[in-house]
Structure formats: C-alpha cells, structure tokens
Amino acid sequence: MKLGEIAEIINGRIEGDRDIDITGPGKIESAEAHQITFLANPRYEKYFSDTKAGCVIVSEDFNPKNPSVKISVIRVKDPYSSFLRLIEIFEVNDDEMESGISDKSDIHSDTVIGENVYAGSNVCIQKGCNIGNSTKIYPNTFIGRNSVIGKNCKIHPNVTIYKNTEIGDNVIIHSGTVIGSDGFGFAKQGDSSYKKIPQTGKVVIENDVEIGSNTSIDRATIGETRICRGVKLDNQIQIAHNVVIGEDTVIAAQVGIAGSTKIGKRCMIGGQSGLVGHIELCDDVIIGAAVGVSKSIMEPGIYTGYRVRPYREDLKTEARIKNLDKLEERLKKLETSGK
Amino acid sequence: MKLGEIAEIINGRIEGDRDIDITGPGKIESAEAHQITFLANPRYEKYFSDTKAGCVIVSEDFNPKNPSVKISVIRVKDPYSSFLRLIEIFEVNDDEMESGISDKSDIHSDTVIGENVYAGSNVCIQKGCNIGNSTKIYPNTFIGRNSVIGKNCKIHPNVTIYKNTEIGDNVIIHSGTVIGSDGFGFAKQGDSSYKKIPQTGKVVIENDVEIGSNTSIDRATIGETRICRGVKLDNQIQIAHNVVIGEDTVIAAQVGIAGSTKIGKRCMIGGQSGLVGHIELCDDVIIGAAVGVSKSIMEPGIYTGYRVRPYREDLKTEARIKNLDKLEERLKKLETSGK
Amino acid sequence: MKLGEIAEIINGRIEGDRDIDITGPGKIESAEAHQITFLANPRYEKYFSDTKAGCVIVSEDFNPKNPSVKISVIRVKDPYSSFLRLIEIFEVNDDEMESGISDKSDIHSDTVIGENVYAGSNVCIQKGCNIGNSTKIYPNTFIGRNSVIGKNCKIHPNVTIYKNTEIGDNVIIHSGTVIGSDGFGFAKQGDSSYKKIPQTGKVVIENDVEIGSNTSIDRATIGETRICRGVKLDNQIQIAHNVVIGEDTVIAAQVGIAGSTKIGKRCMIGGQSGLVGHIELCDDVIIGAAVGVSKSIMEPGIYTGYRVRPYREDLKTEARIKNLDKLEERLKKLETSGK
Structure with a gap:
C-alpha cells in the first residue's frame, strides 16, 4: 500500500x-x-x-x-x-486469501453451508450442521453432527467441536481447542471402580467470544455449559461441565474452572488460578494469578492468595509472615528480660 | 421413544x-x-x-x-x-450413526482391523497396528505404527497415538490428547547445551480407562508408562515418562505428574495439583486441589496445602497464619505491661 | 542387529x-x-x-x-x-521408515520442499512456505503460509503452525502443539466489551529447540516471540506474545509465561510455575516447581515459593510457619508467668 x-x-x-x-x-x-x-x-x-x-x-x-x-x-x-x-x-x-470449500474437505450432504464460507483441506463436518455466512474453517478441523456455527467466525486448524454444539457470530477459536468433550462424571461402584455417567448436554458459545489454543470446554451432563457474549478466553483453559461464564469476562491462560461453577459479568481471572465446582462469582470480581478459589465471592473487588482472600487482607497476612523473624526476636527479648 | x-x-x-x-x-x-x-x-x-x-x-x-x-x-x-x-x-x-471405514481414511495394508470398526475421514493408522472389534476412531486421529488398541474403544477426533502404544478394551480418549510423545530427557553437555536422550519405551493403557481432552502421556525412556485398569483422567493432565497410575485412581484436570512417580490404587488427586518425580503414593491417598506433593506419601488419608501436609495439620497451620495479628497484639500487650 | x-x-x-x-x-x-x-x-x-x-x-x-x-x-x-x-x-x-510426500497431503504448488522431506497423509502446507532438507512432517499437521522450516526437523502429527512462523534446523515439535496463535490482546471499550488488537507479529524458533506436546506459543502483537537456540520446552507450556527465552534454557511441564517477559540463558524453570508479564530473568536463574514469579530476578540462583523468594529465605520462612505452634506456646507461658 x-x-x-x-x-x-x-x-x-x-x-x-x-x-x-x-x-x-x-x-x-x-x-x-x-x-x-x-x-x-x-x-x-x-x-x-x-x-x-x-x-x-x-x-x-x-x-x-x-x-x-x-x-x-x-x-x-x-x-x-x-x-x-x-x-x-x-x-x-x-x-482474504482463504476462500471456498476445499475438495479435500469432507462435508456431509445433509449439512447447510452459508455463503462465502471457507472450509480448508481435511475439514470434516458431520450431518445436520449449519455453518453461517462468511465463516472460515481452517484445515484439519472437525465439527460433529447437529452443530450450529454462526456468521463471520474463524475456526483455526486442528480444532475439535463435538456434536450438538451451538456457536454464535464473530467467534474466533484457536488451534488445538476442544469444545464439547464429555464432562468428568463417574458414579463409584461397590467394588471401588467407576461407571461413566453419560454426558448428554451441550456447549453454547454466544457472539463475539474468542478462545485461545489448546483450551478445553466440556459439554454439560444435562443442560448446557455456556460461554456468554464477549467472553475472552486465553490458551490452555479448562472449563468443566455446566459452567456458565458471564458477558465480557476475561480469563487468562491455564485457569481451571470445575463443574457447575457460575461466573458473573465483567470478571477478570488471572493466569493459573483455579475455581472449585458449584460456587459462584458475582459480577466485576477480579481474581489475581494462581489463586485458589474454594468458595463463592459475592462482593465485587480484587482477590488474591493461595487460599483466596480480599487483596488488602492478603497483603497484610503476607507482610506478617515476612516479619515472623522479628516477632520471634521480640518474643525472645521478653523471655530473656523476664528471667 | x-x-x-x-x-x-x-x-x-x-x-x-x-x-x-x-x-x-x-x-x-x-x-x-x-x-x-x-x-x-x-x-x-x-x-x-x-x-x-x-x-x-x-x-x-x-x-x-x-x-x-x-x-x-x-x-x-x-x-x-x-x-x-x-x-x-x-x-x-x-x-449408532458412526460406522464403517471411511474411504478418506489412510490405513496401512499391513494393519489388522477388527469387525465392526469405525474409522472416520482423515484417520491415519500406520503399519503393524491391530484395532479390536467395535472400536470407533473418529476423524483426523493418528495412530502410529505397531500400536495395539483393544475392543470397544472410542478414540475421539484429533487424538495422536505414537508408535508402539498398547491400549486395552473399553478405553475412551477425548480430542487433542497425545499418548506416547517423547519423555522430557536430556543430558547436559560441557558447553551447557543439552543432548536428547532417546525415549524408546512405550505407553500401556489398561482396560476401562477414560482420558479427557488435551491430556499428554509421555512414553517411557526405557520400559513403560502405565495407566492401570479403571483409571479416570480429566482434561489437560500431564503424565511424564515412566509414571505408573494404579487401578481405579481418579485425577482431576490440569494435574502434573513428573517422571517415574508411582501412584497407588483408588487414589484421588484434585485439580492443578503437582507431583514431583521419583516419589510414590500408596493406595487410597486423597490429594486436594493445587497441592504441591514433593515427597512420597505412604499413609492413606487426605493431604492438602501448597507444601503438602496431612489435612488436619494444614488446617491448623492455616488458622495460625490467620491469627497472626492476634498473636502480635498479645505480644505488644506483654511488651507494654513489662515496661 | x-x-x-x-x-x-x-x-x-x-x-x-x-x-x-x-x-x-x-x-x-x-x-x-x-x-x-x-x-x-x-x-x-x-x-x-x-x-x-x-x-x-x-x-x-x-x-x-x-x-x-x-x-x-x-x-x-x-x-x-x-x-x-x-x-x-x-x-x-x-x-527410516517414514519418507516421501504422501499423495494424501495437500502442499501448495508455490511452496518449496527440500530434498528427502517426508510429509505424511493429511499434512497441509500453505502457499509460500519453505521446508528444509530431511525434515519430517507427520500426518494431520498444518503449516500456515509463508512459514519457513529448517533442515532435519521433526514435526509430529496434529501440530499447528500458523502463518509467517520461522523455525530453524534440528527442531522437534510434539503433537498437539500450537505455534503462532494470536496473542491475548484486547482493548477495553466504553461499554465494558473488548475489541481485539490484531496480532501481526510472528514466532521465531531457533536451531536445536525441542517442544513437547500440547504446548502453546503465541505470535507477537508486533515484532516477534522468540525461542532461542537449544531451548527445551516440556508439555503443556503456555508462552504468551512477545516473550523471549534465552539459549539452553529448560522449562518443565505446565509452566505459564505471560506477555513480553524475557528469560535469560541457561535458566531452569520447574513444572507449573508461572511468570507474570513484562518482567525479566537474568541468565542462570533456577526457579522451583509451582513458583509464582511476579517481579524481575537479576541475580543468578535458586528461587522458590508461592510468592517467589531466594531458596534459603523461603526455607526459613517455611520453618517459621511450621513452628508457629511453639511460638504461641512460648507466648502463653510468658502471659501466664506475668500474672
């Protein structure tokens, strides 16, 4: 130019x-x-x-x-x-260079492909899917049956989308990411072995979501796992069955969110943090990096620590630990003076 | 119905x-x-x-x-x-919908395919493999030479199985998972560079194992990495070379297990925990989430903490840290009264 | 033999x-x-x-x-x-068994393939690439346009290499790994939604690097993300945009490195550790496992802890925490004797 x-x-x-x-x-x-x-x-x-x-x-x-x-x-x-x-x-x-349906792709005849769609070589789209206009699906990506993908999406190479997944418009999914794998659910048997609980729900991804590489989002046991409008997920994030992530929430790399946990709108979660299952984060919660969140947080604010605490409280505790040597010296002084 | x-x-x-x-x-x-x-x-x-x-x-x-x-x-x-x-x-x-060998798959003529096997498009199975009856291999999955897969397995799309891997019956492997990649072994040279130690062992996965998405299981340096009968692994787990995981053990997402570590039967390991190499966990050990396990554990029970401790001990330590402010107040009081 | x-x-x-x-x-x-x-x-x-x-x-x-x-x-x-x-x-x-260009691969006519290259079935190489002599590219791997790969490399199955990536000689990349996905960059808008900042830089991987399975290396926003000569990366590592990793540095599994951080030569980083963005590690720094590194380290040595500290200091702090019960007993004794 x-x-x-x-x-x-x-x-x-x-x-x-x-x-x-x-x-x-x-x-x-x-x-x-x-x-x-x-x-x-x-x-x-x-x-x-x-x-x-x-x-x-x-x-x-x-x-x-x-x-x-x-x-x-x-x-x-x-x-x-x-x-x-x-x-x-x-x-x-x-x-602009990628366009058209590659003759090396494998798209089931009973699937609807919109206008101006790109599907690269070795793309496999099963029966009953619906791919919206101007969506680009890069080589070696798999889309399972009865999945719906909106307009203007970009699904990079080597992505796996399991059956019955629903994806909105303007969604970007990077390589290696898996959407809709089975949730981790087993029933313990009398002999200590485990029996698989079928995971029959689905994953719903709303408009304007971007998902990094090698991230996993499991389908719901029953019902749905839902990633709401505008959410941005970084690489290598694990999202378990039945999780809901609220609009415009941003999550950094390597975060893990266990089953059925619900996260509010406009939250930010730092890298490598973990949330246990069945808890809730209200809107506008900020979680630092490598934080262990084991209980619901119902007040907006900043939270940090191996065992999650409000940020200021965590700072004070940390300072006290750092000063333990001085505490001990003061104690020793008292002990000596008392003799 | x-x-x-x-x-x-x-x-x-x-x-x-x-x-x-x-x-x-x-x-x-x-x-x-x-x-x-x-x-x-x-x-x-x-x-x-x-x-x-x-x-x-x-x-x-x-x-x-x-x-x-x-x-x-x-x-x-x-x-x-x-x-x-x-x-x-x-x-x-x-x-029931998936069946037959896709003509877009690439299966070496010198590989044995059992009855009623499904192999989807772009499945690549190299020379000398043996695939058991009723096993389903989904699109874009790769199986390296001389691998053996049992009956009734389900290998989801975009899975990679390196050469010489042995997989039992009724095994489920989710998308993006890699079985048999090289263990992380290098010999330091005089000039501070590293020389690769060839990883010539294999991975053995016994019957009734389920493995989530984007998990990695490395082949052994020599010998084998073994996942025993009934083990359930969640997503994004890292299992290094020569690890052994005992029967009916369940491991949650994003756990990392370093080389040559041996885990007993019926253990449970919480999400994001890490185990260093060359240690042992006896049977029936329960590890919490985000726990750092740096030494062997030879007593069944529950263990937690950034530096692993028996659960009760960890709780007490945590309470003491929380009460550091009160400890300091008591000390101050003594100091003042002593004047 | x-x-x-x-x-x-x-x-x-x-x-x-x-x-x-x-x-x-x-x-x-x-x-x-x-x-x-x-x-x-x-x-x-x-x-x-x-x-x-x-x-x-x-x-x-x-x-x-x-x-x-x-x-x-x-x-x-x-x-x-x-x-x-x-x-x-x-x-x-x-x-020696893998050789030749599979007729089930899809290699753009405007791409240069060296001598003695292996490209397996379903390998897709886009326009304008250059693949060096004796390099092996295994089935179902994707290489985006204008990427350059040196001699004697081994790119395992189901790897994704985005456009404009530069890879040196003797590089090994294991399955599921993604090189060159977009960095995680968004500009917050007035309505609390986020707008994507295009990531137009690239990834450069120098000679003799090995990268494990399911690792992610993001392209730079502008400029480059660089992995220098001889670096060894284990599985499931996350490397954000514009990171630089110095020669002969070794990084264990599940480590996360945030944007623009620079790591020196001959460093070692233990599994599951995390480095925040925009910091620096000098040469010869050793970081333990599961360490949280939130500030630059400019002195060679060993560092550990949830909040990174020099190793000896961390050990002392840990011992003080373990002895908190004794501290409290001593305090109680003083309180009682004072009465």
Whole structure:
C-alpha cells in the first residue's frame, strides 16, 4: 500500500514521500524500510532517530529532538489508535486469501453451508450442521453432527467441536481447542471402580467470544455449559461441565474452572488460578494469578492468595509472615528480660 | 421413544400419557416438552409444578405439593438410577450413526482391523497396528505404527497415538490428547547445551480407562508408562515418562505428574495439583486441589496445602497464619505491661 | 542387529554369544531375550543374576556376585554412555521408515520442499512456505503460509503452525502443539466489551529447540516471540506474545509465561510455575516447581515459593510457619508467668 493511501485511511498529514510502498506494521526499534510504525509513548522517542521504518505515525505536535532526521512521518491526533486501525487493515487484506470449500474437505450432504464460507483441506463436518455466512474453517478441523456455527467466525486448524454444539457470530477459536468433550462424571461402584455417567448436554458459545489454543470446554451432563457474549478466553483453559461464564469476562491462560461453577459479568481471572465446582462469582470480581478459589465471592473487588482472600487482607497476612523473624526476636527479648 | 417404552425399560408405573414422544433427557428447570427429567433431591421439588418436561421420573411415594399439576410421571424405586439408565440408552442410540471405514481414511495394508470398526475421514493408522472389534476412531486421529488398541474403544477426533502404544478394551480418549510423545530427557553437555536422550519405551493403557481432552502421556525412556485398569483422567493432565497410575485412581484436570512417580490404587488427586518425580503414593491417598506433593506419601488419608501436609495439620497451620495479628497484639500487650 | 556388531559400535569386549539377535534396548529388570540392557548403578546389581536380557553392558572391571550366572556381557569403559549411544542407533533405524510426500497431503504448488522431506497423509502446507532438507512432517499437521522450516526437523502429527512462523534446523515439535496463535490482546471499550488488537507479529524458533506436546506459543502483537537456540520446552507450556527465552534454557511441564517477559540463558524453570508479564530473568536463574514469579530476578540462583523468594529465605520462612505452634506456646507461658 502506498503511504499516500495510508495517510488517507487514518486521516493524517504526510511529511515525506507519498509513494513509499508499505507492506505491514512494525515496532519502532526493529521495523524495516517497507514497514510503518508509530510513536506514542515518550519512552520510545529514543528510537526515533535510528528507526529503519519507512514511516512513523506521530502526534500532531510531535517535535523530534534531532530535527535533522530524514524520515517520512504521518501526523495524526492519536498515533496509537491510528496504528491499531492500520494493523487491522493489513490483517484483513492478508486473510482474504482463504476462500471456498476445499475438495479435500469432507462435508456431509445433509449439512447447510452459508455463503462465502471457507472450509480448508481435511475439514470434516458431520450431518445436520449449519455453518453461517462468511465463516472460515481452517484445515484439519472437525465439527460433529447437529452443530450450529454462526456468521463471520474463524475456526483455526486442528480444532475439535463435538456434536450438538451451538456457536454464535464473530467467534474466533484457536488451534488445538476442544469444545464439547464429555464432562468428568463417574458414579463409584461397590467394588471401588467407576461407571461413566453419560454426558448428554451441550456447549453454547454466544457472539463475539474468542478462545485461545489448546483450551478445553466440556459439554454439560444435562443442560448446557455456556460461554456468554464477549467472553475472552486465553490458551490452555479448562472449563468443566455446566459452567456458565458471564458477558465480557476475561480469563487468562491455564485457569481451571470445575463443574457447575457460575461466573458473573465483567470478571477478570488471572493466569493459573483455579475455581472449585458449584460456587459462584458475582459480577466485576477480579481474581489475581494462581489463586485458589474454594468458595463463592459475592462482593465485587480484587482477590488474591493461595487460599483466596480480599487483596488488602492478603497483603497484610503476607507482610506478617515476612516479619515472623522479628516477632520471634521480640518474643525472645521478653523471655530473656523476664528471667 | 414413546413414554410407554421408557416405563418398561426402567420398570416403572406411568401416570399420564403413554404415547408422548421423548427424544432425550433434560434438567427439571429447563427441559422441553419432548424431554424426560427426574426428581430425586427435595431441593429441586420447587421446579416440579413449573417444569415443561414431557415426563418426570419420581419415587414411588412422591406426593406433589400442588396436586393439581398436570404432568405425566413415571414412578420408580430410585429415580436417579433410572434416569442414568435412560441417558445411557439415548446416548447409545445416538452413537449408532458412526460406522464403517471411511474411504478418506489412510490405513496401512499391513494393519489388522477388527469387525465392526469405525474409522472416520482423515484417520491415519500406520503399519503393524491391530484395532479390536467395535472400536470407533473418529476423524483426523493418528495412530502410529505397531500400536495395539483393544475392543470397544472410542478414540475421539484429533487424538495422536505414537508408535508402539498398547491400549486395552473399553478405553475412551477425548480430542487433542497425545499418548506416547517423547519423555522430557536430556543430558547436559560441557558447553551447557543439552543432548536428547532417546525415549524408546512405550505407553500401556489398561482396560476401562477414560482420558479427557488435551491430556499428554509421555512414553517411557526405557520400559513403560502405565495407566492401570479403571483409571479416570480429566482434561489437560500431564503424565511424564515412566509414571505408573494404579487401578481405579481418579485425577482431576490440569494435574502434573513428573517422571517415574508411582501412584497407588483408588487414589484421588484434585485439580492443578503437582507431583514431583521419583516419589510414590500408596493406595487410597486423597490429594486436594493445587497441592504441591514433593515427597512420597505412604499413609492413606487426605493431604492438602501448597507444601503438602496431612489435612488436619494444614488446617491448623492455616488458622495460625490467620491469627497472626492476634498473636502480635498479645505480644505488644506483654511488651507494654513489662515496661 | 547381531551382538557382535553392537560390540564393535560401542567399542566393547564381548563375553558370550556374538550371534544373538538384538532388536532394541530394555531395562535390566524387565528386558526380554532379544533386548540389550546395561548395569552402571550398583543399586541395580541385584537384578543381574535374574535378568532375561540377551546381553548386559557392564564396566570393564565388573565382577558378578554370583559368578555362575550365564549371560552374555559386553565390557566397556562407561556402560551408561554406551547404552545411550545404542538406543540412539536403534531409534534412527526405526525412523527410516517414514519418507516421501504422501499423495494424501495437500502442499501448495508455490511452496518449496527440500530434498528427502517426508510429509505424511493429511499434512497441509500453505502457499509460500519453505521446508528444509530431511525434515519430517507427520500426518494431520498444518503449516500456515509463508512459514519457513529448517533442515532435519521433526514435526509430529496434529501440530499447528500458523502463518509467517520461522523455525530453524534440528527442531522437534510434539503433537498437539500450537505455534503462532494470536496473542491475548484486547482493548477495553466504553461499554465494558473488548475489541481485539490484531496480532501481526510472528514466532521465531531457533536451531536445536525441542517442544513437547500440547504446548502453546503465541505470535507477537508486533515484532516477534522468540525461542532461542537449544531451548527445551516440556508439555503443556503456555508462552504468551512477545516473550523471549534465552539459549539452553529448560522449562518443565505446565509452566505459564505471560506477555513480553524475557528469560535469560541457561535458566531452569520447574513444572507449573508461572511468570507474570513484562518482567525479566537474568541468565542462570533456577526457579522451583509451582513458583509464582511476579517481579524481575537479576541475580543468578535458586528461587522458590508461592510468592517467589531466594531458596534459603523461603526455607526459613517455611520453618517459621511450621513452628508457629511453639511460638504461641512460648507466648502463653510468658502471659501466664506475668500474672
């Protein structure tokens, strides 16, 4: 894309060469001559004079410390937002390449495929599914029977979606993720062995959800496991049967949520935290990283610790543990003085 | 299935319409008219008068609080067991659909396939394998050479089974799981780099084992990694080389077990717990969630804590930490009174 | 392979039958007649008289306690090293079987495939890739467009490599692993929903790296996520966008590393540990298992604990917590004596 076109898209003013060819975005410290970068944070200004980028997006009032630097700039109101806009555009152009139904895919004749759907090689879609318009399904992904996938979704390679799953619009699912595997339910028998309790429910994923790689979401025993509108799940998250995750909640990598637990709206859960089964988190709860949540939390706020506590309380406890040596010294002093 | 047939299967007495068509099980609070549900726990009785289910399985002596409710019921001795029996039946009917060897699979001519085996599209089975009767292998699953899989197994889509793996009868493996990847073994060299120690052993999985999604079980360095009869593994579990897991042991999601550790029979390990390598757990040990087990445990019982302790001891320690502020106050009082 | 050939390879002296056929290595306690084993650790000497192995590699000066045992031995300087050498040789022979480009693979015409490359069935390689000589790509693996893979690599089944990934020589990647999935980046909107920040960077994996099964390595937002030469990653590790891992660093299973964190050379990180984002570890840092690292570490050494501390300090704190009951008793004694 010519720099002139880019300036028009982000509504900026060029100082430099309108005809430079830009192929994508880069970081100011490592961009190459065919890349565009930006400068918003003053901490990065030191890179301005040496960057090899073809152009730097700067704020309208930006003054380089070394005015002799010869580099094309585009001046805009908000360099960061303009830059984000650009990387979206380069990304979309890039993705136009995948289209059509591969003749190496295996799609059951009794399945409905919308318009403008992409299905790559070795994609397998079983009987009775319905795939919405403009959805992209990448190679080696499996979709089990009677599953419904909405419009504009992106299902990356090697994803597994078990039967009867319902997925909304604009959902992104990364590779290796498994949706709808059996919940972990067994009935103990008299001889200490276990008998499988069939898991006959399903998984429902609402609109605008993104799910990272190698995440597992189990189907419900009966009923449904539900991921509500706008939820963002990172990689390697485990979501057990009958869990419900509320709208716009964000969960970091390697979190585990046990069966039937319900999480409210706009919660944030830090990486590697674990929630036991059959508890509830109300809306707007923030859980730190590696926290063990073993009881319901019904007050918004920040919670941390191996055994979950309100953040301030946890900090105080931690400080007390750190000061145990001083406590002991004071005790010793008393003991000695008492003699 | 007609309600009349269902009543016969679970040996119950219908009060209502024998001709209702039931397509599957549902939860009492959300079931629809074509679903059957049950009532065992009195806590759920409040849903009885409003359920939209086609039928409720109740106990022989059940008396609705509101006798005017018009809904078909089936009376049985044990509603929960009868219901479990039904969901199994609906599940089996459902699974009859997959059968035969897909012409889009790639099965080596020098591999033995039993009777009534299902192999879906893009299934790849290498040379020298043996697949038992009535085993189902779902699309996009890979089975490496010289592996043996027993009868009646269910290997879900996108599973990877490396060469020389031995799997018994009635084993279920969920999607994304990897069996037989190399153990993590390297020899440090003089220049601080590492040299791979070839992992030439195998994985043996005995009868009646179920393994969740995205779990990893590494092959042994030499010898075998063994998952014994009846073990149930949840999702995203990591089992290192040469581990042995005893019969009827149950392990929850995201547990990690390091190399050569041996776990006894009938143990239960809570989610996100970790066991270091080269230790042993005797039979009937219960480990809580997120526990760090760094030494062998040779006494049955319950163990918890970031640094594993017997449960009661851990509780006491936890209480003492919680009361550190009071301890400090008492100390301050003594210091002041001593002046 | 005849025992005579083996003795030549490891430069040892046979006492016994040169013509025994050996098909692979075994453990001394469980090896069969067609397997070779070794004896280096005196703890295993008790198995010598009963082993069923075809041959035992022993040290030059080994004297069996029971001289009447009739078993072939090969005497060498260092039995363990000789044995490792042998299992490598058996492994290589074994792997010769996979070769050629399967006609069930789907490789874009505009991709460069080196000499002697293996690509199994259902392998999908998109446009613009470059696969180096003697690299093996196993069935059902996906490689996205414009990715470059070096020489002599082994990419196991069901691996996903997203577009623009760069992989060096002699890299091994195990099944279920995902390289280059989107980093977890979202911008919060006024209505509390999140907007995806496109992740346009890439993943670079240098020479001699090994990556276990079901591991996730996210692409950078801009720039790159980099795994340097000789790094060894175990199973189920999560590496977020823009992370850098230094040369010869070893990371055990289920570790999570958050965005933009930089790890030095020759570090070791124990299983299930977590590192927050935007921190740094200098060279030669050793982190224990299940450690929570929430700040940069700029001194080499060993660090442990739920809240990371230098190892010795952590041990002392732990001892103080264990002794809290005694502290309380001493306090009580003082209180009573003061009355």
